[in-house]
Amino acid sequence: MDTIITTLAAHGGIGMFCAAFLAGTFLPFASEAVLLALLAAGTNPVELLxxxxxxxxxxxxxxxGVGSMGREEWIARWTKVAPDKLERGKQWVRRYGAWAGLLAWVPVIGSVxxxxxxxxxxxxxxxxxxxxTGKFIRYWLIVRAYIAI
Incomplete structure (x- = not known):
């Protein structure tokens, strides 16, 4: 994992984009490590944001898109989300609708x-x-915290 983070960090904004994309999917990846490495290297914070x-x-x-394919057995197989977690996620989304997307940045739960x-x-x-909106706020808070240090 360290090699992947180092490689992505070496590619500046494009590396940040790739790391963030991976982290935004159901794949287990932490883009924050790449973000912090790039900030430490002096990359423009606005560009990283x-x-x-x-x-x-x-x-x-x-x-x-995976969810819109509409088959729970496919979703469970491809995303490795347990059926009970998927059901809880569906109930929560039914209750809050698109507003639930504000929490899409939360690890694991965001993918569900x-x-x-x-x-x-x-x-x-x-x-x-x-x-x-949710993802921007999360990255903005991380950048703000880093700059304040």
Missing amino acids: IWGTAGNTLGGLFNY ITVALGFLRVNLLYSLITFA
Whole structure:
């Protein structure tokens, strides 16, 4: 994992985009390590914020697409999300709709939410807006905390 993080960090904004995309999907990856490495290397924080938000939002869109395929057995197999977690995610999304996308940045739960949004065919535009907003705020807080140190 360290080699992947080092390689991605060596590629600046594009590396941040790739790391954020992976982290935004149901794949286990932490883009924060790449973000912090790039900040420490002196990369422009605004650039990282833009690349990170874009990549992570597209990763969430990928999950939405998997969910929109509509077969729970496929979702369980491809995402490795336990059926009980998927069911809880679906119930939660039914309750909050696209607003649930604001929590798409939360590890594990965020993947369940984005898959459930797709599965339940929640409005794609509203879902994308909430994904992007939540993910932007998370990266902004990390960048702010780093700069304050």
